[in-house]
Structures are given as structure tokens and as C-alpha cells.
Amino acid sequence: MRKDNTIPIKGNRYSVPLGTYQGPESYVKVLEDNDKYLIYDFESTAKLAEHKIFKNRGNLSKNSDHSRKKTDNIDKLIEKIVSLFSDNDKASKFLARIRKEKPRYIRDQLQVIDKALENREPETIAKALEYCIGNKLYSASDFRDVINFYDKEKIKSENDDILLVADNIALNEKDKAKLAAKPAVRDLDVYQKIFDS
Incomplete structure (x- = not known):
């Protein structure tokens, strides 16, 4: 592969x-399919391009899509997501690391994180x-799984608190008799006689 993002064939x-x-x-993987070249990412096997031979x-x-600079929209999405965290600096570093490790899939990663943050408490985030x-x-999927886990734990904890409050509610005499x-x-x-007959 050349520096100008072209493959000589x-x-x-x-x-x-x-x-x-x-x-x-x-490196990329190039497959010939009839009158077309199919170009895939060597490691992830994601399809990068399709060209007529x-x-x-x-x-x-x-x-024409290959020369577009798509980073501006990604930068705006990162800014939006960072603003949803209470610690913007940590969030920015976290997203920068994801971008570094998964540059080709950063948009997908950011969209998963953005969706995972919807309707979440700042403490859980x-x-x-x-x-x-x-x-x-x-990775976005790990972050989503972790935030889902903490969210479920929070709901379970709130439900336990509700049960504790219910245990402490004073009962009138009729209710106490029913409980007893x-x-x-x-x-x-x-029962044995019923089954035998």
C-alpha cells in the first residue's frame, strides 16, 4: 500500500x-471477483473498497468517498459525548485511546457509547x-456492558431500599392478624386415602 492510500495492482x-x-x-487483502477487485482490511477483514478491474x-x-476528510464530524461527536461525562478530561483521554486503537471504526464506537449514555445517572457514568x-x-462494547451492569446494580439497590422501607411500615391490628x-x-x-380410592 502506498502513502497516498492506493494499492498498486x-x-x-x-x-x-x-x-x-x-x-x-x-496491509490489505485483495480478492479478484469476476471483473472487480474486492479490497479488505488484513486484520479485521472489513471490506474497504470495491473497484472495477x-x-x-x-x-x-x-x-470519491475515499478522499473525504471525515474527522470534522467525528471531532464534533467526540465533543458532544465528552460533555455528557462529569470528568471531561478523563472522558476525553478515554475516547482518544479508543480512537487510537480503532481508527477505522471510531464512528461506530462513538455511536455505541453515545447510545449507552442515554438516560443514565452521572454517578453510573x-x-x-x-x-x-x-x-x-x-472499546465501546466493553463500556456499554459495564454501564449496563452498574445501572442494573443501582436498580437492584433501589429495590432493596424499597423493601427495607416496606418492612418498617407500621401495621394495624387487622393486618397483623392476617399476617399471623x-x-x-x-x-x-x-390424602393417601383419596389417592387409594
């Missing part, structure tokens, strides 16, 4: 998305962020 060049080239160790040499096949950073979990009532107990021989 049989005298022609075929484009891949901007940012695919990450240095001399950047040229018959002659010296051509450049460039998808902060605990999830702390846990992910402390355990070096730098015991069902009638019969001898098992009565």
Missing part, C-alpha cells in the same frame, strides 16, 4: 479510504468510566 492503482495507510506495515495499465480508480480505564477496557394466620394442616393419611 498490475500497473494500475486502486484507492482505499483516507487513513487506511498507517505506515510501512499497513482495468484492462490497460496506468489508470487510477478512486472512489462516572463509575463505568473509572472501571473501564482502571481495567484497560478501551396459618393455613390448616392436614394429616397425610387423608
Whole structure:
């Protein structure tokens, strides 16, 4: 792969998305399918591009979408998400680490995190962020799972508090009598006689 995010094949060049080239160790997988080249990420096997095969040499096949700089929208999305955290500095570093480790899928990662933050308490968000950073979990799915866990724990804790309050409610005499009532107990021989007949 070249620095200009193109793949040289049989005298022609075929484009891949901007940012695919990450240095001399950047590799892609190219498959020939009838009259097309299918270009995949070498590690994740995600499809990067599809180009018609040229018959002659010296051509450049460039998808217009491959040269677009998409980082502006991503930067705005990161800003929006960071503002949802109480500790903006930690959140910014957390998202920067995800962006560094998963540059090609950063938009998807950010969308998962954004959705996971919907209708969450600031305390739950902060605990999830702390846990992910402390355990070096730098992916959106891990963050989502952690925040879901803490949210369920919070709901369980609130339900336990409600039960404790219910135990302490004073009962009137009628209710106490109902609670003290015991069902009638019969001898098992009565049931045995019914089954035998």
C-alpha cells in the first residue's frame, strides 16, 4: 500500500479510504471477483473498497468517498459525548485511546457509547468510566456492558431500599392478624386415602 492510500495492482492503482495507510506495515487483502477487485482490511477483514478491474495499465480508480476528510464530524461527536461525562478530561483521554486503537471504526464506537449514555445517572457514568480505564477496557462494547451492569446494580439497590422501607411500615391490628394466620394442616393419611380410592 502506498502513502497516498492506493494499492498498486498490475500497473494500475486502486484507492482505499483516507487513513487506511498507517505506515510501512499497513496491509490489505485483495480478492479478484469476476471483473472487480474486492479490497479488505488484513486484520479485521472489513471490506474497504470495491473497484472495477482495468484492462490497460496506468489508470487510477478512486472512489470519491475515499478522499473525504471525515474527522470534522467525528471531532464534533467526540465533543458532544465528552460533555455528557462529569470528568471531561478523563472522558476525553478515554475516547482518544479508543480512537487510537480503532481508527477505522471510531464512528461506530462513538455511536455505541453515545447510545449507552442515554438516560443514565452521572454517578453510573462516572463509575463505568473509572472501571473501564482502571481495567484497560478501551472499546465501546466493553463500556456499554459495564454501564449496563452498574445501572442494573443501582436498580437492584433501589429495590432493596424499597423493601427495607416496606418492612418498617407500621401495621394495624387487622393486618397483623392476617399476617399471623396459618393455613390448616392436614394429616397425610387423608390424602393417601383419596389417592387409594
